[in-house]
Amino acid sequence: MLRFTVRRLLQAVPTLFVLSILVFAWLRLLPGGPATALLGDKATPERVAAMNAVMGLDDPIVVQYFRFLGRILTGDFGNSLITGDPVMEEVSWAFPATLELSVAAMFLAVLFGIPMGYIAARFRGRFLDNATVVTTLVGVAVPVFFLGFLLKYVFTQEMSLLPPSGRQDVLIDSTRVTGIATLDGLLTGEFDATWDAMLHLILPAVALASIPFAVIVRITRASVLDVQGEDFVRTADSKGLTTQVVRKRHVLRNALLPVSTTIGLQTGLLMSGAVLTEKVFAWGGLGTLLEQAIQQRDYPRLQGLILLFAVVFVLVNLLVDISYAIIDPRVRVR
Amino acid sequence: MALLDVRDLGVVFKRKGTRPFTAVDGVSFSVEPGQTVGLVGESGSGKSVTSLALMGLLPKRGAEISGSVTFEDTELLTLSDKQLRDRRGRDLGMVFQDPLSSLNPVITIGLQITEVLERHRGMSRKEARVEAAELLDRVGLPDPQRRLDEYPHQHSGGMRQRVLIAIALACRPKLLIADEPTTALDVTIQAQILSLLSDLVSETDTALIMITHDLGIVAGLCDNVNVMYGGRIVERAARHDLFERSRHPYTHGLLQSIPRLNAPRGEPLTPIRGSVSDNIEWEQGCAFAPRCPNATDVCWSEPPELKADDGRMLRCHNPVALGDAVTEGAL
Numbered sequence: 001m002l003r004f005t006v007r008r009l010l011q012a013v014p015t016l017f018v019l020s021i022l023v024f025a026w027l028r029l030l031p032g033g034p035a036t037a038l039l040g041d042k043a044t045p046e047r048v049a050a051m052n053a054v055m056g057l058d059d060p061i062v063v064q065y066f067r068f069l070g071r072i073l074t075g076d077f078g079n080s081l082i083t084g085d086p087v088m089e090e091v092s093w094a095f096p097a098t099l100e101l102s103v104a105a106m107f108l109a110v111l112f113g114i115p116m117g118y119i120a121a122r123f124r125g126r127f128l129d130n131a132t133v134v135t136t137l138v139g140v141a142v143p144v145f146f147l148g149f150l151l152k153y154v155f156t157q158e159m160s161l162l163p164p165s166g167r168q169d170v171l172i173d174s175t176r177v178t179g180i181a182t183l184d185g186l187l188t189g190e191f192d193a194t195w196d197a198m199l200h201l202i203l204p205a206v207a208l209a210s211i212p213f214a215v216i217v218r219i220t221r222a223s224v225l226d227v228q229g230e231d232f233v234r235t236a237d238s239k240g241l242t243t244q245v246v247r248k249r250h251v252l253r254n255a256l257l258p259v260s261t262t263i264g265l266q267t268g269l270l271m272s273g274a275v276l277t278e279k280v281f282a283w284g285g286l287g288t289l290l291e292q293a294i295q296q297r298d299y300p301r302l303q304g305l306i307l308l309f310a311v312v313f314v315l316v317n318l319l320v321d322i323s324y325a326i327i328d329p330r331v332r333v334r
Numbered sequence: 335m336a337l338l339d340v341r342d343l344g345v346v347f348k349r350k351g352t353r354p355f356t357a358v359d360g361v362s363f364s365v366e367p368g369q370t371v372g373l374v375g376e377s378g379s380g381k382s383v384t385s386l387a388l389m390g391l392l393p394k395r396g397a398e399i400s401g402s403v404t405f406e407d408t409e410l411l412t413l414s415d416k417q418l419r420d421r422r423g424r425d426l427g428m429v430f431q432d433p434l435s436s437l438n439p440v441i442t443i444g445l446q447i448t449e450v451l452e453r454h455r456g457m458s459r460k461e462a463r464v465e466a467a468e469l470l471d472r473v474g475l476p477d478p479q480r481r482l483d484e485y486p487h488q489h490s491g492g493m494r495q496r497v498l499i500a501i502a503l504a505c506r507p508k509l510l511i512a513d514e515p516t517t518a519l520d521v522t523i524q525a526q527i528l529s530l531l532s533d534l535v536s537e538t539d540t541a542l543i544m545i546t547h548d549l550g551i552v553a554g555l556c557d558n559v560n561v562m563y564g565g566r567i568v569e570r571a572a573r574h575d576l577f578e579r580s581r582h583p584y585t586h587g588l589l590q591s592i593p594r595l596n597a598p599r600g601e602p603l604t605p606i607r608g609s610v611s612d613n614i615e616w617e618q619g620c621a622f623a624p625r626c627p628n629a630t631d632v633c634w635s636e637p638p639e640l641k642a643d644d645g646r647m648l649r650c651h652n653p654v655a656l657g658d659a660v661t662e663g664a665l
Contacts (some may be wrong), residue, residue, distance in 0.1 A: 138397075180645060231435040237391055239450040240423030244414070249449070250438050328440050330486040 004325050004332050012314050015066050016126065019310045023303055024068050030299070037079065072307065078300035082292055090289060093309070096179030097167060098285035101277070102270045104201050105208035110263060113213045117220025119258075121215065124225060134219060139214030146282035148207040155203060163200050163283040166195065178264035180205060204281040212266035219262045223255040230254070257327055264320030268313040336364035336404075337386070337541050338509055345380070345387050345565075354398075357383040359565040359616060362400075362640075363558075370535065370542040370560035372556035372573075374549065374588075378610045379564035381545045382431075383522065385511045389428055390418040403508070424454040427502030427612075428583055429531075431514040432496035437486040442472075444482030447501055454505045460468065469500040474530060492523035499531065513545045549588055553577055561585045564613050564621035571646035581644060581653040583626045620651065628652040 030037045035051040043051075052058055056067060071077070077087035105175030120132035152324055156164040167181050177184045180202060227233065236250040272285075278287030286305060293301040325331045337624035345358040358380040365371050374578070386392045387399050390410060395496045401415045403410040405425065410418065422428075438446060447469060448462035457465060463482060473496040486494055495515060502510055512531060532555055535542045544555055552559050552573065557640035559576050561569040561584065569582035578588045587606035608625040616637050623633040632651050640649040644656075 147534070231430060231432055232438040234391060235430060235436045235501070236438065237419075237564070238419065238428040239421055239453070239455055240419045241449060242419060244565055245449065245453075249441065249445075253440055278645060330487045 001325065005322055006074045007320055008321050012318055015314055016311065019307070019314075020069055020072065021065070023307055024065050024221055025120055026306075027299060027303060028061070028064075034299070036248075037297070046174055075302035077307070078302045080293075081298045082296055084303070087301050091286070091300065091308055093179065094284060094286050094289050097283060098271060098278070098287065100180045100182060100201065101208060101274055101283060101285060102267065104205035105270060105274075106212060106263070108205055108209040108266050109213040109266070111152035111157045113216030114220050114256075114259065117217040118255075119326065120217065122227070122260055126266065129221075132221070136214035136217045138236075139217075141211045142210065144207055144210065144276045145280050147210055148204070148277060151203045151207055152280075160313060162203055164203075165200075165280075167200050167283060170195050191290055199255055204277050204283055207280070208270065209276045212263075212270060215266055216259060217261055220255065220259050222259045224251060227251050227255045253327065257324065264316050267316045271312050271316075337369075337406060338365040338403040338543075339368045339402075340364065340388065341402040341404070343384065343387060343403060344399070345383050345392065346398045346400075347395055347396055348398055355475070357395075357565055358387065361562070361567055363555075363560050363566075363567065363570065365541045365543060367508065368535075368541055369514055370532070370544060370556045372552040372559040373543060373545045373562060374547065374552055374559060375572040376547050379562040381512055381562050384544055385428070385513050385561075389422060389426060389511065390415075391428075402547065420454075423450050423507075424505045425508050426506035427505070427510045429495070429502045429510065429512045429515045432518045433491050433498055434518065436498055437494055438571035442483055442485055443489075443497055447497070450501055450504050460533075466500075469504055471496070472534070473500045473503075474526075477558075479549055480574060491519050491525065495519060495527055496530065496563065499527070499534070503534060503538070503540070507540060508542070509541045510535060511543045511545070511580050514547070515546075516551070517546075531555075541561065548626075549577075561588075564610070564616060566616060566621070566639060566649065567647070568622065568649045569646065570648075575646055579650050579656060580656075581646065581656075582650050583652070583654055584622050585625075586654045587625075611626075620649075626652075628654070635664045 007209045027034050027037070031054075033048075035048045035055065035057060036043060039047055039051055054066060059067075075088050077091075079085060080087050080090055083090065116132055120129045123129045152164050162254050174187045175190065177186060177187050181197035182194050185191055185197060233246065236246045243249075274283075274285060275287035275290055277283065278285045278293065286308070289301065290305050292298065293305065321331075339364050343361040344356070346441075347355045347357055347538045361380070361384055365372065367375050373384065383392070387397075388403055388410070390413070392399065394415075399411060401411070406422075408421075410421075411564075413421070420628040424595055437443070444463060445464055446455075447466035448459060450457065451462040451465055454463075455465075466482055466662055467478040470481055475481055475493060481489075481497075483532075485648045486497075489497070495518075499515075515531065518525060528551060531542070534540070543550065545637055546552060549599050556573050557561075559571060559573055561576075562580060563584050569576070569580070571587050576585065577589070580589055584606070587604075590604045591606060593603055612624045615621070615633070616625060618637070619632045619635050620629070620638050623629040626633065628650075630652055637649070638649045638651050640647050643653065
């Protein structure tokens with residue numbers, strides 16, 4: 001198991017290497033090159049030439065690439081054109097917020113998605129199953145921003161139960177430790193801050209969870225139905241094992257394999273797809289940074305964000321592979 | 335008294351939008367303690383469905399079961415799911431056709447054996463592991479202790495079938511049902527598995543129902559043979575009688591279609607013409623009539639009854655004449 005993990009970790013290195021080449025190439029392929037991109041379309045040729053010299057863009061491309069690689073490996077992604085702050089600083093400020101939201105959303109999606117998919121499969125073709133299928137169809141079809149506003153309308157406007165937006169009440173003076181608001185309160189003992197942060201987290205997390213939840217329900221349902229018909233389940237039944245053991249040990253465990261793949265893919269999508277939800281709930285995370293960077297052509301920041309999303313994706317997939325190996329012994333030998 | 339008594343067993347599959355399909359129809363037979371009974375027929379003859387019905391393993395929805403299955407004075411067909419689970423694996427064991435897909439790929443072989451011991455014999459995990467290693471040793475797996483922590487994919491088909499046999503016999507059942515246990519295996523392995531099965535059942539005095547399409551297996555193993563066609567038993571005889579002189583044209587055809595080494599070179603094989611799908615409903619006549627060389631008008635119009643004839647049970651209007659029967663020596 002340890003060997004498998006180490007091997008998969010090492011395999012991630014070439015992936016990240018190729019990724020860095022793509023991001024590097026992307027910036028060089030922009031019309032007019034990075035200098036024009038930074039200075040704007042109206043820059044005079046003299047200024048562009050001066051910028052090229054400053055940025056070392058006259059050096060051979062290989063030299064430039066390794067210089068780029070060296071910088072990103074030391075955490076230097078340049079400065080944002082909008083704020084002038086180092087991209088690394090901006091990102092590390094916003095990342096915990098997005099991480100918190102995504103993890104909460106995925107937690108909800110898994111917590112409710114797997115049992116619901118399983119129950120739907122057990123009651124296949126009956127009311128409960130049909131209701132689940134329709135609900136999840138709505139789940140995937142309704143856009144996140146619409147669902148977000150709907151939730152806000154019901155739980156804030158009408159019922160005044162939950163705060164409409166933001167991550168924490170402005171009146172709460174909390175200490176930042178990790179940047180994950182719900183966690184910080186626990187670490188510093190400011191439980192009121194954690195409580196407040198959790199209340200703020202509920203609505204955006206539910207909105208963001210809708211799609212992965214629906215996908216997980218459907219995959220779980222299909223997978224359980226598939227496994228139920230397998231020969232080894234019949235063997236388990238022929239042994240006279242109790243229904244609970246047959247279901248848990250023989251059906252569910254095998255059915256979770258495709259589900260874990262889905263969870264991985266959905267988590268990756270979630271991190272980069274939180275933009276809309278963050279917008280609706282004024283959640284100051286990566287989505288906000290990304291939106292600004294795209295609108296104002298903040299190339300250094302975009303570059304940093306793309307790399308970050310890519311690294312997250314690679315890491316999540318790594319976790320999926322490891323979970324696969326935990327569930328299925330056949331994967332470990334490969 | 336018989337260990338298992340099957341009376342008038344019928345299985346009808348019903349699905350919305352399709353015509354009900356009768357897979358098993360009026361099947362009756364019994365198994366004495368320690369006896370080996372064969373259930374022979376080609377694919378679709380209802381032999382596997384019969385065995386699944388005995389075990390209570392048919393889907394609850396869609397399959398309608400009628401008749402009666404008595405096992406040691408207990409009517410199995412009316413037991414609740416929970417009561418059935420208490421007896422399955424303990425009194426009745428089953429070995430399936432495909433060892434490659436019949437073991438759970440993600441849990442260890444050890445657990446797949448110990449779980450049945452813990453369930454029915456009340457053993458602790460520790461005791462069950464000791465017993466499981468002994469069982470693996472008995473079915474001829476070398477180095478059983480190590481096997482316990484291995485997974486099915488680390489073993490060949492023949493070894494997995496040995497594991498499945500160990501599981502089925504773990505609680506020393508009184509009846510073992512083997513549904514084509516060697517079909518998915520190499521010929522050399524087939525012989526090993528068959529002799530293992532017959533040794534084990536005779537050692538423990540377990541009754542065995544052997545389901546197969548292979549008359550060679552029946553010839554080597556069974557005391558009594560039931561030949562099935564189209565969901566009904568068409569001939570039942572003691573092994574010797576059946577091979578000495580098969581009377582039903584279907585059994586006769588099966589025996590004749592086996593290639594013989596001592597037949598003259600170039601002599602064509604004698605297949606049974608047509609296929610299982612060329613049959614008529616038993617209500618109209620004899621289901622085998624469209625493929626039968628002996629069929630006459632009565633076969634097309636009147637369903638034959640299963641009747642005692644010549645020391646056996648036979649369902650045929652025009653049985654094979656005694657002189658024409660294939661003899662065992664020719665096999």
